[in-house]
Amino acid sequence: MSRTFALMALALAGACPALADAPFTGKFSGTGRACSGGLYVRTKTIEWNSSFSICKPSRYEVLDNELDKKEDERIAFRLQSPSRQCLYPVIEVQRLSTYSWGxxxxxxxxxxxxxxLPDWGNSPLEERLILSCPMTRLD
Structure with missing residues (x-):
């Protein structure tokens, strides 16, 4: 009996690190003139379709992963092969509340x-424009 219990405990303990290493995935919905559409983060691809930018599914690289923090959880991705109509090949996702994400x-x-940088975000230069979308997590 104790051997069976020990084997079960060992099997369950082995599964925990795998869960911790699981990739971030999620489905997000945006609204509004520029943000209407969806963001889909899958285990191997990411896709973001909005009113003015269409980023078809592409493999990605994780730039920063701070999802294990108590506050200001965030993760950033760089699309490896962005589609021609994709204006934003670097995407940052930040948790604001349980279902609300930026x-x-x-x-x-x-x-x-x-x-x-202080003068970067408010710059009138076109190459410095950042699309900021409030989104709701759907899953």
Missing amino acids: VQGYQSMESYRNRA
């Missing part, structure tokens, strides 16, 4: 890296 689209890695 999704930011950056036109370049430079824009993503410099997002915290």
